[in-house]
Amino acid sequence: MKTVNGEKLFKIGMGTWGIGGAYNIRNKPGGIPDIPGINPVNVIKKAIDAGVNVFDTSLMYGLAEERLGKVIGNCRDEVFVASKCGLLKDGSRNFTKKNINDSIVKSLKHLGVEYLDLYQVTFTENDCKHIEGTAEALYELKETGLTRYIGLSISSVDQGIASLNLPVIDTLQFTLNLLDVSVLDLLKLCAEKSVFTIIKSPFNKGVLSGLAGGKSFGSNDSRRDYLTQHNLSLRLNAAKNIMEYAKIKEADLKTCAAKFLFSLLDIGTILFGIRTENHVDWLINMYRDKRFNDDQLSLLVKGSKKYYSDIANTFSN
Numbered sequence: 106m107k108t109v110n111g112e113k114l115f116k117i118g119m120g121t122w123g124i125g126g127a128y129n130i131r132n133k134p135g136g137i138p139d140i141p142g143i144n145p146v147n148v149i150k151k152a153i154d155a156g157v158n159v160f161d162t163s164l165m166y167g168l169a170e171e172r173l174g175k176v177i178g179n180c181r182d183e184v185f186v187a188s189k190c191g192l193l194k195d196g197s198r199n200f201t202k203k204n205i206n207d208s209i210v211k212s213l214k215h216l217g218v219e220y221l222d223l224y225q226v227t228f229t230e231n232d233c234k235h236i237e238g239t240a241e242a243l244y245e246l247k248e249t250g251l252t253r254y255i256g257l258s259i260s261s262v263d264q265g266i267a268s269l270n271l272p273v274i275d276t277l278q279f280t281l282n283l284l285d286v287s288v289l290d291l292l293k294l295c296a297e298k299s300v301f302t303i304i305k306s307p308f309n310k311g312v313l314s315g316l317a318g319g320k321s322f323g324s325n326d327s328r329r330d331y332l333t334q335h336n337l338s339l340r341l342n343a344a345k346n347i348m349e350y351a352k353i354k355e356a357d358l359k360t361c362a363a364k365f366l367f368s369l370l371d372i373g374t375i376l377f378g379i380r381t382e383n384h385v386d387w388l389i390n391m392y393r394d395k396r397f398n399d400d401q402l403s404l405l406v407k408g409s410k411k412y413y414s415d416i417a418n419t420f421s422n
């Protein structure tokens with residue numbers, strides 16, 4: 106993957122779903138309400154000052170694109186801006202060339218930029234049949250110069266493998282975290298094929314960073330739909346078992362989850378759902394900290410595979 110100003114893209118990226126505010130999809134909550142007293146624009150500025158140079162957003166992340174747009178105008182050449190399309194506000198999905206072309210124009214307008222660094226289409230598990238047509242539409246978009254690179258955000262290993270057989274894809278975005286390591290072989294394949302990897306939901310949407318600590322979600326927080334108290338405790342319990350299996354005693358769960366990903370060398374960038382300036386500071390400190398050694402890493406992977414079956418049914422959303 107080409108770099109920003111000759112520098113490598115930083116391993117810590119910022120995912121902006123969590124700073125788009127509350128919004129609805131098909132009359133149901135689709136985002137997270139803003140944190141009182143926290144200005145998302147200042148959080149983005151703080152991230153850039155700390156060296157974060159990858160920002161992932163979407164036409165569907167509420168106000169996230171506009172908020173990002175308020176900051177990046179002053180430093181366009183120093184940041185790598187990725188957006189996405191595929192999902193519509195009525196909850197339906199659309200992979201036609203027309204929708205992809207219309208969506209990027211809207212995103213460019215929201216962001217106040219003339220081009221994106223990366224444009225991606227998000228697939229759910231049922232969208233596999235659209236991969237080839239979508240890639241073709243994205244490729245044409247790249248030729249127009251509206252985006253420098255094109256990629257897919259996928260939901261299954263099969264989709265990933267199908268994507269790697271396409272000649273035109275620069276990046277793949279997928280979920281990887283301490284609770285779900287099913288994509289590790291895919292990660293290696295991407296490295297072999299020089300496809301840049303972008304990791305989403307590194308804290309399992311906040312479960313690994315403490316959401317499960319008895320906290321209940323607000324009525325507008327879309328995570329409450331699938332992270333029921335029951336699902337939260339199952340996932341937390343699995344995480345505890347994984348850490349015990351790997352004999353990780355010196356770190357808490359959030360530290361373990363972050364270090365786990367920082368220790369996996371094949372990853373391109375990790376989209377943390379940064380929502381506060383403290384989140385930025387914490388991640389930078391953690392990035393500078395010691396990584397897990399190969400033995401610890403291998404035990405964490407084995408532990409994760411062993412306990413995944415306990416929670417697999419909680420990932421249906």
Ligand SMILES: NC(=O)c1ccc[n+]([C@@H]2O[C@H](COP(=O)([O-])OP(=O)(O)OC[C@H]3O[C@@H](n4cnc5c(N)ncnc54)[C@H](OP(=O)(O)O)[C@@H]3O)[C@@H](O)[C@H]2O)c1
Pocket residue numbers: 119120121122123161162189227258278304305306307308309310311312314315316376377378379380383384385387388
């Ligand atoms: N393409 C797709 O379909 C798709 C799907 C999901 C995600 N994504 C991308 O991946 C990004 C991240 O996903 P996610 O929001 O599910 O992320 P996540 O990083 O797994 O979880 C984010 C949550 O972790 C908590 N947290 C605590 N400490 C943190 C820290 N130091 N840094 C960051 N978060 C911290 C925050 O919750 P509290 O503040 O409540 O503690 C935050 O809401 C999204 O913004 C998006 O760009 C893409």
